[in-house]
Amino acid sequence: MDRFVAIRLTVNGEPVEARVDARLHLVDFLREQLDLTGSHVGCEHGVCGACTIRVNGEIVRGCLMLAAQCDGAEVWTIEGLTETGEIAALQEAFVARNALQCGFCTPGMLVAAAELLRREPRPSRERIRDWLGGNYCRCTGYHAIVDAVEQAAAALHGAPAE
Amino acid sequence: MKPAPFAYLRARSLAEAFDALDRHGEEARLLAGGQSLIPALNLRLATPAVLVDINGLAGLAGIALQGGVVRIGALTRHAALEASEIVARHLPLLAEAVPQIAHPAIRSRGTLGGSIALADPAAELPACALALDATIVAMGRAGERRIAARDFFRGLYQTDLQPGELVAAVEFPVQPPERRGCVLELARRQGDYAIVGLAAAATVQGDGALRDPRLVFFGVGPTPVRAAAAEAALAGAGGVAAAQAALERDLDPPADLHGPPQFRRHLARVLLGRAAARLLG
Amino acid sequence: MTGSPLSEIDRPNSYIGRSVPRPNARRLVAGRGAYVDDLRLPRMAHVAFLRSPHAHARILAIHAEEARRAPGVIRVVTGRELAAHCTPWVGVLHHLKGLKSAPQHAMAVDRACWQGEPVCAVVARSRAEAEDAAALIRVDWEELPAVTDMETALDPATPVIHPDLGDNLAFRREHVGGDPDAAFADPEAVVVEATFHTGRHTGVCLEGRSILADWNPAEERLTVYQSTQAPHMMQTVFARHLGLREGQVRVVCKDVGGSYGIKVHVYPDEVATAALSKMLGRPVKFVADRIEGMVSDIHARDHRLRARAAVRRDGTLLAMEVDDLTGIGPYSVYPRTSAVEGNQVVNLCGGPYVLKGYRAKTTVVFQNKTPTCQYRAVGHPIATAVTEGLVDLAAEAIGMDPAEIRRRNLIPDDAYPCTSLSGMRFEALSHHKCLARLLEMMDYERLRAEQAELRKHGIHRGIGLACFIELTNPSPFMYGIGGARISAMDGATVRLDPDGSLAVASGVTEQGQGTEAILAQIAATAVGVPVERVRVVTGDTEVTPYGGGTWASRGAGIGGEAMLQAGLALKEGILAVAGAMLQARPETLDIRGGVVVDRASGAERLPLEELGRVVYFRGDTLPRDLPRELVATRHWTPKEYPFCFTNGAQASYLEVDVETGFVRLLGHWCVEDCGTVINPMLVEEQIRGGVVQGIGGALFEHCVYSPEGQLLSGSLADYLVPMSGEMPDIHVGHVETPTRESALGAKGAGEAGTAGAPAAVQNAINDALRPFGARVLAQPFTPARILAALGRI
Known part of the structure; x- marks a missing residue:
């Protein structure tokens, strides 16, 4: 038992070994030790969603997991999801619809939205609003974000069934 | 804010977790999902010396x-x-x-x-x-x-x-088919802690009566509150109106940023009415 | 439109008015932003601040020995120690007559005046270690009585926060226009009156305030990477208070994670960070975390307004009177001051209407709470809530439809130019066009019918309208004449590179609203190149033209016009060279799609990359005396009007659950006249974002204080920001009345959404409650307040 913990994990498909301060939360680990600055710190108490990332196939708040807990984990951040092209349709739609302004919420928003589209190919506007209800955006009125997720869903899964 | 320093133990067995709890007593905290504990750590509202992570104990899930x-x-x-x-x-x-x-x-x-x-x-x-x-x-x-x-x-x-x-x-x-339940809550924003919530269950009779009701309110006191007087009233002749009135005896909600105690009491009455309608519906 | 002032932007290949995606958006969706906290410098240290836990307390002693010995600590600096390296400031402007404030230090020296004021700085290897050490500092405090209730701030029994100032009054202004007394005494007048409250709230930028200051002793230069809206203003501030010349300071502003006015002010902890870097001779980073941000970012909109209006039974509005009281914390914020919000309330109330009399007064008092200052749409949402609330009360009193009373009293669209009774000069507004468009978009009559039908079934929906004016593009009359070194002018540089692309730079900054996109569109249009061939640089005092930055919706109107003029000047230079190369008169040539063409036929004559090749590499082939400047810089500042004004109208449709007091937003509409629309897609989401900020204040957001001056809603669990689940779809329409002061004609669109939304929501809720004789006028309109108004709790 120690204040410092050895972890081995994969981040964006690359193996990582690190020794981390036990108190270091996952998003600080990614940002400070791995220079993956695409995940953002917005509140550090689990409300804003700016640090939303994917761990072991599920979306989590990066500020509500400790790096020490990630031994053996598979972590994907905006950087990796961009490189694999997995969320390209969403990114394309966010740009086309101007679903971002300052961009600080955007990586977390994209990771959360990608999970929705993985589960539900054609969510309604209301469903998109509810799903993203834990991701704070101060710049847009959310409307364009909902538009963009709808557009990405259509691009990925075809026109809605009438 | 960043958490105050602590040591971390990834428990590989229950015995290891119990050892750590024995050794560190009040200084140790168990880490399960962490969705309440880690915010408290980040805000330095909780400052344990040792965090015992039990997430690896596969036997505890399922x-x-x-x-x-x-x-x-x-x-x-x-x-x-x-x-x-x-x-x-x-x-x-x-x-x-x-x-x-x-x-x-x-x-x-x-x-x-x-x-x-x-x-x-x-x-x-x-x-x-x-x-x-x-x-x-x-x-x-x-x-x-x-x-x-x-x-x-x-x-x-x-x-x-x-x-x-x-x-x-x-x-x-296991709840038998005739046992109905619902969970209603009022929160300012979807996903927020409820200002008032109600987990209600009852057995619905053929005559439309609610037998053996359970009315458990949350957000209205120091613990989840079972509204015994309202349950009795709901099962009795007075029905929903009597049960709503009886809540006065069951609930002593606190004031907070959302509003005064009577605000929560009022919402509890509304939820009770809505839950009864759901159970009967 | 050939020959009109718009001819240069209304070209066949114009990008003006087109929804071009933002060039920087691709970077941001890929997680490749460069926010201050993403930057790392060699030997960089981190600072954490110990902040006052008390609203008002004297510092008797600071015991920091243990902290100094803590792991990772580089330096612990008290307010007194810092004061030797950093001079205090006073947030006053000369033209706001009588405004007073006390000297404010970067960290409290003898006394802390609000909960959250920085008291002691710990610089350490990591933020976590700095916080560990800060927790070890003990301060001997002597608690002093806290002034928290603005209603009693001026009572003789209330302690004076700054005894040297004599009282707790920061500023007072009363303005009378026309003859309000005669109007209220009109024999036909029906008088309505009410008291309104706007809740104190704050900006909650998702990216906390951030600064990385790097003093290089060898060069004697300070480089500051800062999340700010106004790099040149900050250059002045750092120089002045750290004893440097402005030329020794460079402020670099990369990506900014939201600002909305929050990041246009001088913050004690940020100035302290720069001073600490200078003291230590190494880079120091400070990023405000959410909890300290809630007590140290400026707050705003803490107002109580008593108001009344006189209306005739035929629907003619006669007069309005507003008595505004606002509490601003213990200091007027530097350098824009905390009197501007109240001053704007006086300027803006009643603004859309023809009145015979107007009287408005603002009283600005000190309190021991977080300082307040300008936040998005300064004063507008307050003035609009009061004005539009009064108009609805008047309509109700005489039994007139809210749309009809507005139609009867809005300034006619052909009445311009004109001056309001508050003294605001309007060049050209379009209230009637906007209102008509709004009612059509929302299908007002159908919604009224639906509302009436649903009422029969116990479903209570409301429709709320709000017309508003919006102040943009300030001239030096806003700050400069008061003595602040805040530029009302902005510059733009456009350079043609050898490959035929444009490198452009501007003094206005990108905060995410799309400034760089519209600047690229304007430059591309002015010169005649594809927008993809324009690269934009903003946010660096070293490489951009001098300017004021981004605030008061001045980016498009002022920065955009400078860019247009610079682009046109460059084009003239290019065509002079092209004329020589092609042996044609320049006026017979044009540039389209990056190619010099024959103006009349459009025939392609010379690609810009060929022109660039010749000018840069084979200048020997050009006539010896031919000017060959392929860079142009132009500056622009408004001169005709102190401010530009825009206008618009909003509507909210919502449902009140009268059993629970909960409000469900069903739809929101905004029609806005921002003059020339450069990029409709950007304007629309800018409007929507503003609407949601306005809705936030109307329904959710509130800085709630205890009587002792403790902020009770100090986390995002208690301070409720609007999230997507509760927000409605927001439909935006445009009316375009370009300003004739500039060739571009853009007026700005950043404040409109926030200006009108709270009023629209307020009026819609009260419309829904009308059958119950209930009314809410204190924001935020919480379920508890609505139930109390309904008499149910």
């Missing part, structure tokens, strides 16, 4: 139908409850509660046992445990101990868990 009981391991995540066929079929009240907990990225980590052990008075799952007459399975070095939910929640963040014990599982009696 949902099983065992005779008349659904046994749900403490480390079962909210997302797993949400996805469970067993929960949907046999514990529809619980199935209705889970999607109302926070947001997807929280439900992927938060655990049933963590929620029960923390006993946040505004949380859904402790209220569900009460409404469904669940049994909390506590485990210590000496073995398992079963505690009825009604005896488990003692006060604000206070439970019947003894030093050195953890929640291992929660056992919910």
Whole structure:
């Protein structure tokens, strides 16, 4: 038992070994030790969603997991999801619809939205609003974000069934 | 803010977890889903010396139908409850509660046992445990101990868990088809803790009466509150109106940023009316 | 439109008015932003501040020995120690007559005046270690009585926060226009009156305030990477208070994670960070975390307004009177001051209407709470809530439809130019066009019918309208004449590179609203190149033209016009060279799609990359005396009007659950006249974002204080920001009345959404509650307040 913990994990498909301060939360680990600055710190108490990332196939708040807990984990951040092209349709739609302004919420928003589209190919506007209800955006009125997720869903899964 | 320093133990066995709890006593905290504990650490509201991570104890997770009981391991995540066929079929009240907990990225980590052990008075799952007459399975070095939910929640963040014990599982009696339930809550924003919530269950008679009602309010006191007087009134001749009036005796809600005590009392009456309509509907 | 002032932007290949995606958006969706906290410098240290836990307390002693010995600590600096390296400031402007404030230090020296004021700085290897050490500092405090209730701030029995100032009054202004007394005495007048409250709230930029200051002793230069809206203003501030010349300071502003006015002010902890870097001779980073941000970012909109209006039974509005009281914390914020918000309330109330009399007064008082200052749409949402609330009360009193009373009283669209009774000069507004468009978009009559039908079934919906004016593009009359070194002018540089692409730079900054996109569109249009061939640089005092930055919706109107003029100047230079190369008169040539063409036929004559090749590499082939400047810089500042004004109208449709007091937003509409629309897609989401900020204040957001001056809603669990689940779809329409002051004609669109939304929501809720004789006028309109108004709790 120690204040410092050895972890081995994969981040964006690359193996990582690190020794981390036990108190270091996952998003600080990614940002400070791995220079993956695409995940953002917005509140550090689990409300804003700016640090939303994917761990072991599920979306989590990066500020509500400790790096020490990630031994053996598979972590994907905006950087990796961009490189694999997995969320390209969403990114394309966010740009086309101007679903971002300052961009600080955007990586977390994209990771959360990608999970929705993985589960539900054609969510309604209301469903998109509810799903993203834990991701704070101060710049847009959310409307364009909902538009963009709808557009990405259509691009990925075809026109809605009438 | 960053957490104050602490040591971290990834428990590989229950024995290792119990050892750590014995050794460090009040200085140690168990880390399950962490969705309430880690914010408290980040805000330095909690400053344990040692964090004992029990997430690796695979035996503590899982949902099983065992005779008349659904046994749900403490480390079962909210997302797993949400996805469970067993929960949907046999514990529809619980199935209705889970999607109302926070947001997807929280439900992927938060655990049933963590929620029960923390006993946040505004949380859904402790209220569900009460409404469904669940049994909390506590485990210590000496073995398992079963505690009825009604005896488990003692006060604000206070439970019947003894030093050195953890929640291992929660056992919910399978709900018969004629037993209906619902979970209603009023929150300013979807996913927020409820200002007032109600987990309600009752057996619906052919004549439209509600037998053996359970009315468990959350967000209205130091623990989830079973509204005994309202339950009695609801089962009696006075019906819903009498039950709403009886809430005056059952509830003593606090004032907070949302409003004064009478605000919560009023909302509790409204929810009771809506829950009764749902159960009868 | 050939020959009109718009001819240069209304070209066949114009990008003006087109929804071009933002060039920087691709970077941001890929997680490749460069926010201050993403930057790392060699030997960089981190600072954490110990902040006052008390609203008002004297510092008797600071015991920091243990902290100094803590792991990772580089330096612990008290307010007194820092004061030797950093001079205090006073947030006053000369033209706001009588405004007073006390000297404010970067960290409290003898006394802390609000909960959250920085008291002691710990610089350490990591933020976590700095916080560990800060927790070890003990301060001996002597608690002093806290002034928290603005209603009693001026009572003789209330302690004076700054005894040297004599009282707790920061500023007072009364303005009378026309003859309000005669109007209220009109024999036909029906008088309505009410008291309104706007809740104190704050900006909650998702990216906390951030600064990385790097003093290089060898060069004697300070480089500051800062999340700010106004780099040149900050250059002045750092120089002045750290004893440097402005030329020794460079402020670099990369990506900014939201600002909305929050990041246009001088913050004590940020100035302290720069001073600490200078003291230590190494880079020091400070990023405000959410909890300290809630007590140290400026707050705003803490107002109580008593108001009344006189209306005739035929629907003619006669007069309005507003008595505004606002509490601003213990200091007027530097350098823009905390009197501007109240001053704007006086300027803006009643603004859309023809009135015979107007009287408005603002009283600005000190309190021991977080300082307040300008936040998005300064004063507008307050003035609009009061004005539009009064108009609805008047309509109700005489039994007139809210749309009809507005139609009867809005300034006619052909009445311009004109001056309001508050003294605001309007060049050209379009209230009637906007209102008509709004009512058409929302299908007002159908919604009214639906509302009436649903009422029969116990469903209570409301429709709320709000017309508003919006102040943009300030001239030096806003700050400069008061003595602040805040530029009202902005510059733009456009350079043609050898490959035929444009490198452009501007003094206005990108905060995410799309400034760089519209600047690229304007430059591309002015010169005649594809927009993809324009690269934009903003946010660096060293390489951009001098300017004021981004605030008061001045980016498009002022920065955009400078860019247009610079682009046109460059084009003239290019065509002079092209004329020589092609042996044609320049006026017979044009540039389209990056190619010099024959103006009349459009025939392609010379690609810009060929022109660039010749000018840069084979200048020997050009006539000896031919000017060959392929860079142009132009500056622009408004001169005709002190401010530009825009206008618009909003509507909210919502449902009140009268059993629970909960409000469900069903739809929101905004029609806005921001003059020339450069990029409709950007304007629309800018409007929507503003609407949601306005809705936030109307329904959710509130800085609630205890009587002792403790912020009770100090986390995002208690301070409720609007999230997507509760927000409606927001439909935006445009009316375009370009300003004739500039060739571009853009007026700005950043404040409109926030200006009108709270009023629209307020009026819609009260419309829903009308059958119950209930009314709410205190924001936020919480379920508890609505139930109380309904008499149910």
